[in-house]
Amino acid sequence: MIYLESANASSFDNCTIENLDIAFQELEQSDEEHGAFWIFDENENILEIHRDLVLFAIFSGNSENQIRKQLNDINEAKSLFIEFINCNIERLKSQ
Numbered sequence: 370m371i372y373l374e375s376a377n378a379s380s381f382d383n384c385t386i387e388n389l390d391i392a393f394q395e396l397e398q399s400d401e402e403h404g405a406f407w408i409f410d411e412n413e414n415i416l417e418i419h420r421d422l423v424l425f426a427i428f429s430g431n432s433e434n435q436i437r438k439q440l441n442d443i444n445e446a447k448s449l450f451i452e453f454i455n456c457n458i459e460r461l462k463s464q
Contacts, residue, residue: 371454375406384408389450393443396420408453416453416461418446428462 373384381388392406404420413430426436
């Protein structure tokens with residue numbers, strides 16, 4: 370199961386593409402303090418996006434190897450999150 374939580378207190382269990390669309394809309398309209406959301410699974414894989422399109426990724430709960438990446442646009446972010454909810458974790462690791 371994929372979970373979604375945001376800095377403005379929204380949350381969804383069993384996250385869908387529609388839930389992601391809502392989260393990205395809220396992200397674009399948010400202020401700096403509340404401008405982030407993240408998705409995660411039972412294996413402690415986490416993707417977190419901030420309003421400035423900085424992405425953080427942690428795989429298998431290994432926060433010492435956290436990945437930080439500045440994304441180019443919102444569409445790039447959306448495609449990575451869709452990969453995550455489609456359980457394409459290995460593909461995400463290679464990006």
